Amino acid sequence: MSSGKHMNKNVTGGDRLFSRWYKKEGAVMRPLEIACFTMGCLLLAVYAAAQADAAVGRWQAVEAFQVAQGSSSSTASLPTDAPVDTSLWAEGRITAYRQSLALDVPPPGGLLRIPAIDLTVPIFEGTDDLNLNRGVGRIGGTATLGGPGNLGIAGHRDGFFRGLKDVKVGDVIEVETASETLVYRIARFKIVSPGDIEVLDDTAEPTLTLVTCYPFYFLGHAPQRYIVQAVRVDPASDLPI
Numbered sequence: 001m002s003s004g005k006h007m008n009k010n011v012t013g014g015d016r017l018f019s020r021w022y023k024k025e026g027a028v029m030r031p032l033e034i035a036c037f038t039m040g041c042l043l044l045a046v047y048a049a050a051q052a053d054a055a056v057g058r059w060q061a062v063e064a065f066q067v068a069q070g071s072s073s074s075t076a077s078l079p080t081d082a083p084v085d086t087s088l089w090a091e092g093r094i095t096a097y098r099q100s101l102a103l104d105v106p107p108p109g110g111l112l113r114i115p116a117i118d119l120t121v122p123i124f125e126g127t128d129d130l131n132l133n134r135g136v137g138r139i140g141g142t143a144t145l146g147g148p149g150n151l152g153i154a155g156h157r158d159g160f161f162r163g164l165k166d167v168k169v170g171d172v173i174e175v176e177t178a179s180e181t182l183v184y185r186i187a188r189f190k191i192v193s194p195g196d197i198e199v200l201d202d203t204a205e206p207t208l209t210l211v212t213c214y215p216f217y218f219l220g221h222a223p224q225r226y227i228v229q230a231v232r233v234d235p236a237s238d239l240p241i
Contacts, residue, residue, distance in 0.1 A: 001037045004127070085118070090158035093133075097159065100133040110145045112153060113174040117163035136160055139211065142200055146177045150207040152200045153218055157185045157222060161212040164228055173208060173230050184230035185238075192225050199227050206232035206241055 005192065060203065086094050108122035123138060124131035131137040132155060139152035155161030173184040184206075191214055192199060199209055208230040213222035232241045 017225045065090045067194070093156060093159040096129075096133045100130055103130060105130060105134055108135060109138065109177070111174075111179060113175040113176070114163070114167060114171065115174075116171040117166055118167070119160065120161055121154060121155070121160045132156050133159070139200060142209070143202070143206075145175060146180060146182060148206060150200060150203040150209055151175070152211060154211045157212040157214065157216050157226070160211065162216055164212055164226060165216050167228060173210075175208065181235075182206075182232060183235045184226060184232050186230045188229050190227040191231070192227060193223075194225055196225070199229070 085119050086097075089097075105124065108124050110123045111120060112123050113120045122135035124135050125138055127137040127139055136153050136155035142152035143149035145151065155164075157164075167186060169186050169188065170185045173186065175182040175184070190199060199211070210228040210230075212226050213220060214224040214226035216226070233239060234241055
């Protein structure tokens with residue numbers, strides 16, 4: 001019985017010791033906790049602002065495309081309020097995107113959609129920095145949107161095209177032009193050196209070639225190019241055209 005009292009006394013003494021420690025440390029910890037909480041709120045606000053800017057910029061381009069079309073009937077199902085997911089983007093790319101929003105760009109010539117990675121992005125003419133910060137760009141010398149041959153489209157690996165790392169053979173890619181929506185299915189992937197431009201050679205069958213730098217998370221100038229090639233199919237039969 002005496003041992004029980006001794007145990008209770010030790011426990012009570014331990015509780016008191018913890019209570020004194022907590023009060024003493026709490027005087028230091030509480031301001032630190034408040035500071036951490038405040039910092040967390042600020043980081044969330046910055047992230048939300050980046051997401052909002054991305055949504056505004058991309059969908060301004062989408063709306064410009066719709067105006068250029070002269071009709072909204074073919075784009076009625078387009079989720080014009082959908083945000084851009086920049087969660088995988090590099091911080092520098094997000095900054096470049098936000099800076100590009102203050103600059104005027106011509107309306108895009110079309111839209112690129114990859115449902116498997118929930119991507120809808122405007123296609124601009126050319127691959128200069130401004131175009132690739134605001135969307136993706138048609139590579140000069142390749143087929144026109146909706147035209148015959150091999151259509152080449154480039155995008156940044158740390159921006160809109162980072163999701164290409166997750167696409168698979170058989171996934172659908174859509175290219176919407178002013179007059180129609182073209183449907184492609186991914187046929188193959190390649191990793192090539194920057195000088196291997198044969199992937200952009202003209203083709204007899206309608207082909208779509210997406211180009212981005214590789215590896216996706218390489219620090220500095222990536223040494224290779226990641227190629228996604230897709231063949232155009234008939235939406236009704238899903239057979240190559």
